[in-house]
Amino acid sequence: MATPSAATRVGSRPQRAAPVSESRYDRRLSEILAHATEVFCKKGYEGASMRDLSRESGMSLAGLYYYFESKERLLYLIQKHTFSTIVQRLKSRLESVNDAEERVRVFILNHLEYFLANQAAMKVLSHEDEALKNGFGEEVAAIKREYYRICVGLLDQLKRDRGLQFATRIAVLSLFGMMNWIYTWHNPRVDADATALAGEMGDVFLRGVLGGEAK
Amino acid sequence: MATPSAATRVGSRPQRAAPVSESRYDRRLSEILAHATEVFCKKGYEGASMRDLSRESGMSLAGLYYYFESKERLLYLIQKHTFSTIVQRLKSRLESVNDAEERVRVFILNHLEYFLANQAAMKVLSHEDEALKNGFGEEVAAIKREYYRICVGLLDQLKRDRGLQFATRIAVLSLFGMMNWIYTWHNPRVDADATALAGEMGDVFLRGVLGGEAK
DNA sequence: GACTAATTCGAACGTTCGTTCGAACCCAGT
DNA sequence: ACTGGGTTCGAACGAACGTTCGAATTAGTC
Numbered sequence: 001m002a003t004p005s006a007a008t009r010v011g012s013r014p015q016r017a018a019p020v021s022e023s024r025y026d027r028r029l030s031e032i033l034a035h036a037t038e039v040f041c042k043k044g045y046e047g048a049s050m051r052d053l054s055r056e057s058g059m060s061l062a063g064l065y066y067y068f069e070s071k072e073r074l075l076y077l078i079q080k081h082t083f084s085t086i087v088q089r090l091k092s093r094l095e096s097v098n099d100a101e102e103r104v105r106v107f108i109l110n111h112l113e114y115f116l117a118n119q120a121a122m123k124v125l126s127h128e129d130e131a132l133k134n135g136f137g138e139e140v141a142a143i144k145r146e147y148y149r150i151c152v153g154l155l156d157q158l159k160r161d162r163g164l165q166f167a168t169r170i171a172v173l174s175l176f177g178m179m180n181w182i183y184t185w186h187n188p189r190v191d192a193d194a195t196a197l198a199g200e201m202g203d204v205f206l207r208g209v210l211g212g213e214a215k
Numbered sequence: 216m217a218t219p220s221a222a223t224r225v226g227s228r229p230q231r232a233a234p235v236s237e238s239r240y241d242r243r244l245s246e247i248l249a250h251a252t253e254v255f256c257k258k259g260y261e262g263a264s265m266r267d268l269s270r271e272s273g274m275s276l277a278g279l280y281y282y283f284e285s286k287e288r289l290l291y292l293i294q295k296h297t298f299s300t301i302v303q304r305l306k307s308r309l310e311s312v313n314d315a316e317e318r319v320r321v322f323i324l325n326h327l328e329y330f331l332a333n334q335a336a337m338k339v340l341s342h343e344d345e346a347l348k349n350g351f352g353e354e355v356a357a358i359k360r361e362y363y364r365i366c367v368g369l370l371d372q373l374k375r376d377r378g379l380q381f382a383t384r385i386a387v388l389s390l391f392g393m394m395n396w397i398y399t400w401h402n403p404r405v406d407a408d409a410t411a412l413a414g415e416m417g418d419v420f421l422r423g424v425l426g427g428e429a430k
Numbered sequence: 431g432a433c434t435a436a437t438t439c440g441a442a443c444g445t446t447c448g449t450t451c452g453a454a455c456c457c458a459g460t
Numbered sequence: 461a462c463t464g465g466g467t468t469c470g471a472a473c474g475a476a477c478g479t480t481c482g483a484a485t486t487a488g489t490c
Contacts, residue, residue, distance in 0.1 A: 025466085044346075046261035050448060060469045062450080071448065127342070129399060131259075170407075170415050173400050174393040181392025184344060191384075200385050207426035208419035239487090240436085265478060275439045277480075286478065 029067050032057050037078050041120035045075055045128040075128060076136045082121040083143045086114045090150065100158040101206060107154055108205070109198040111179050116186065116194045123183040148172065155209070166209050175205055244282050247272050252293050256335035260290055260343040290343060291351045297336040298358045301329045305365065315373040316421060322369055323420070324413040326394050331401065331409045338398040363387065370424070381424050390420055 022030075035057035039048045050071060054061040068074045090110045097103050115122045132140060151172050158164065178201055191197070237245075250272035254263045265286060269276040283289045305325045312318050330337045347355060366387050373379065393416055406412070 028467090044259075044261055046259055047346075049446075051446085061448090062470075063468045065449070066467065069449095131262075166419070167415055170412065171419065173396065174416060174419060177394070177396025178389040178392040180396060181388065185388050197385065200382055201389055203426075204381070204386065204389060204423035205419070206423075208421075208423035211418075211422035211426070243437090264476075266476085276478090277440075278438045280479070281437065284479095 025067075032059065032064065032067055033074075033078055033081065036074055037082075037121050037124055040075065040078070040124045040128065045124070045131045072132060072136055075124075076132055076140065078121065079125055079128070079132070079140045080143070082118065082125050083140060083147070086111070087143060087147050087150075089114065090147075100154070100161045101210075103154050104158060104206065105198070105202045107151060108175070108179065108202045109195065112182070112198045112201070113194040115179065115182060116188075116197075119183060119186070122180075126180050126183055148176075151175065158209070162210065164209065171205075171209055178205065240282075247274065247279065247282055248289075248293055248296065251289055252336050252339055255290065255293070255339045255343065260339070260346045287347060287351055290339075291347055291355065293336065294340055294343070294347070294355045295358070297333065297340050298355060298362070301326070302358060302362050302365075304329065305362075315369070315376045316425075318369050319373060319421065320413070320417045322366060323390070323394065323417045324410065327397070327413045327416070328409040330394065330397060331403075331412075334398060334401070337395075341395050341398055363391075366390070373424070377425065379424065386424055393420065 032053075036053050039052050039056050042048075043052065050061055050064065053074075054064060057064070068077060090107065093106050093110055094103060097106050130137070152168055155168050155171055159166070159168070182197075185191075192200075247268075251263075251268050254267050254271050257263075258267065265276055265279065268289075269279060272279070283292060305322065308321050308325055309318060312321050345352070367383055370383050370386055374381070374383070397412075400406075407415075
């Protein structure tokens with residue numbers, strides 16, 4: 001390798017974890033990820049070329065490869081970061097809420113708030129679902145599975161507390177559908193904000209499942 | 216043009232509309248569209264190369280261009296045909312149903328039945344939403360708008376008949392989200408069939424909106 | 431079997447793709 | 461002023477892309 005220092009850095013945190021301020025490297029990488037997210041959102045993963053990313057981020061084509069070793073790895077970094085953040089925020093919010101119905105509402109609000117605030121990132125996450133090949137995709141898929149399981153847990157809790165009866169899997173996936181489809185239609189100039197949307201979707205969904213008494 | 220006859224054929228029905236049996240040309244084109252749909256579904260529009268399509272359909276790379284003039288036009292043909300069919304079936308089914316709630320259920324069932332029976336085609340339709348550039352996409356977008364308006368009409372009728380109050384736009388788009396998201400999770404070996412799914416989704420959605428009395 | 435038109439194909443076109451390489455640049459510590 | 465490592469770049473690589481063209485093959489009619 002001609003640039004061993006680069007090779008050791010790519011894909012791993014800097015050796016020292018201590019310093020409070022991000023290193024120059026970390027800051028630059030974040031900027032590139034942000035620009036790349038926009039481009040992937042606009043043109044799709046396959047449709048966006050490395051030259052597009054170069055133009056948008058203001059860095060030369062070759063320069064990009066100092067920060068990640070391949071286009072696929074770049075998509076992985078974006079997806080991993082985005083998804084980890086949303087799961088982490090959700091866990092922190094859920095800690096302070098006990099009522100089963102309220103917890104479901106927190107889930108919806110957390111999802112929609114992050115979705116609308118980081119619309120480009122979430123579109124890339126939703127839309128480029130199967131773009132990562134063997135190994136690369138596995139880790140993202142694991143986070144996704146965890147997120148899904150959390151939602152299943154919330155609905156099962158609701159079912160137990162209220163003695164309801166409905167198919168949890170279908171309910172969860174319907175809820176994800178309602179929320180994730182937003183990236184195809186939400187227009188910030190026409191549509192309400194996250195709080196209002198979360199309220200309306202929460203109303204529809206919760207009335208829907210709460211009505212499911214034992215038949 | 217070296218092959219004017221081909222040029223006149225591409226993209227337009229054969230001159231005579233009379234004969235009952237499809238021409239050899241029409242039959243072959245349908246086969247190619249079917250194979251191309253599978254490939255687009257598996258690898259995405261941008262990710263699928265003309266050489267992939269050639270391999271899958273058993274026709275030479277150059278041979279494909281006898282049936283359509285560009286890759287983009289091919290995607291257009293697939294989307295147009297798929298979407299037209301689903302709208303047409305819906306209209307025919309709605310003719311015999313009058314009750315507002317039942318009409319919404321017919322809408323859901325029609326959508327899910329076609330979705331699951333032609334999963335690949337519907338995934339291409341949902342996923343490659345913005346792939347068609349200026350002009351090409353406009354016609355497909357128009358059909359989509361019509362389909363959307365039909366659903367808005369059904370829900371408005373329901374609101375009027377039952378004196379309900381909810382945001383139609385959000386309700387419609389939530390319903391589309393529930394239904395269209397299926398392509399990301401449905402597994403025919405695990406999940407129920409279209410009729411059962413339409414029943415469950417219809418229950419959740421209709422209880423959700425029917426609970427929306429005037430506040 | 432010969433003639434014509436419809437259909438198919440091999441081979442190549444020019445372009446763009448993701449990636450690599452070595453040289454240059456910048457800047458802190460001396 | 462000099463050095464050395466972290467950072468950036470221009471130029472190029474081979475491969476794959478969508479598309480074209482003229483010749484070859486096939487199917488249909490006499």
